[in-house]
Amino acid sequence: MKRIFISSVVAIILALASVSQVAFAADAQQVAPATPDESITLSPVSTRFAIDAGQQRAGEMTIVNDGKSDYDFIVYARPYWVANDSYDPVFTKGSKQSDAYQWVRLPQTKFHAKSGETVKVPYTIDVPATAAPGGHYGVIFAETQPSNTGEQGNSVERKKRVGMIIYASVNGQTINKGEIVGNQVQFWQTQPPMKATATARNEGNVDFVDKVTFAVKDMFGNPKYVITKEYPVLPQTTRSIGLEWPQSPWFGLFKVEIQQQFLDKELTSTHYVLMMPRLLPVLLIALLVIGGGVALLHRKKRKA
Known part of the structure; x- marks a missing residue:
């Protein structure tokens, strides 16, 4: 029975390792900086x-x-x-x-x-x-x-x-008016990078700049990532600004704060994000089921 349990645990650990490798693939794969002959x-x-x-x-x-x-x-x-x-x-x-x-x-x-x-x-x-x-x-x-060069031939x-x-x-009768539509963050995210969205609407006739801060902390309050950028929003348009933590880990629970500032508007919202591969809960449940089954068989064997 122990051999069965140990073999099952080893198989699940290997599966978890493969999940983590897949989750890290996007971050681990780096493209070498291009060095073209022509650059502007x-x-x-x-x-x-x-x-x-x-x-x-x-x-x-x-x-x-x-x-x-x-x-x-x-x-x-x-x-x-x-x-x-x-x-x-x-x-x-x-x-x-x-x-x-x-x-x-x-x-x-x-x-x-x-x-x-x-x-x-x-x-x-x-x-x-x-x-x-x-x-x-x-x-x-x-x-x-x-x-x-005269040597282009079939080349593009x-x-x-x-x-x-x-x-x-x-200048003249300009209308500076806008609304913060909201900040959206999905709680369970299955792979890096961590993503969020800040949305603003311009209801005037002149553009404004939306100053957005995206900050991530762990559950102990330690800062993990923060970035502030400015995004123009054109008149009579709605802009959904994609935010992300490029080097976010594949597993963890984090506190996310998003702040938008423009004109006389300001909104700060707090969210929680669980970074966890989709297969991880299935593998953990499988581990519990296998462990429970092995324990039950062991108990029956002792009674016999």
């Missing part, structure tokens, strides 16, 4: 300003070629908006307020960047005198161009692009 980096990634209708604003983007190859790149403006509450970017005119791209003036649209070189790209934003008060949005892209021509988002607020 842009800063800043956004520009935010308030301006009167009929006025002009000059600015500059910085393009860095941090790859090994020289390349040409072009710059151009497009609309910027978002789709659904997950905020998938839309570069077509998804709203009457995604019109700031029409105000962009680029004195030069084609550039050359040598490996390791930094290139300055000037631009001007001319706001029409008829621009409505409130938020207006667009994006300026920088896009690499295929080299004319790859282009890389980066963009700077324009958040322009035209």
Whole structure:
């Protein structure tokens, strides 16, 4: 009987070990940082300003070629908006307020960047005198161009692009209004990373920034993870902000606090999260059943 019990326990321990390996797979597998021959980096990634209708604003983007190859790149403006509450970017005119791209003036649209070189790209934003008060949005892209080597054959021509988002607020009768929809955290999560969601709704005509803090502690109050980030919320949209603890363990009980702050609103909510693989309860129950069965057989044997 002891051999049966010990064999069963060993089998369950091995199963638990395999579960933990599966749970850690996402974290343990690291992708080596890419070192492509062609690489383009842009800063800043956004520009935010308030301006009167009929006025002009000059600015500059910085393009860095941090790859090994020289390349040409072009710059151009497009609309910027978002789709659904997950905020998938839309570069077509998804709203009457995604019109700031029409105000962009680029004195030069084609550039050359040598490996390791930094290139300055000037631009001007001319706001029409008829621009409505409130938020207006667009994006300026920088896009690499295929080299004319004559050896492309059947290869696919790859282009890389980066963009700077324009958040322009035209002064006048602006409406700053929004609501905190709530914070959502699932109690039982079966694999890392730990995830949560903070949701906010903009009911005005100009964007605002939602400052979100995601903090995790163990049951003894020891801090395990904390991050604070700011997320723009566009007018008349709802944004669900995905939060996660990338290196969360596969097993444990944790206390989670989520705080949202924007305009005159503030909400802090507390939640509890159990990180536990789906098969773990089944294996524990199996262990109890096997142990109980072995004990019962042993008792019957003693009575006999």
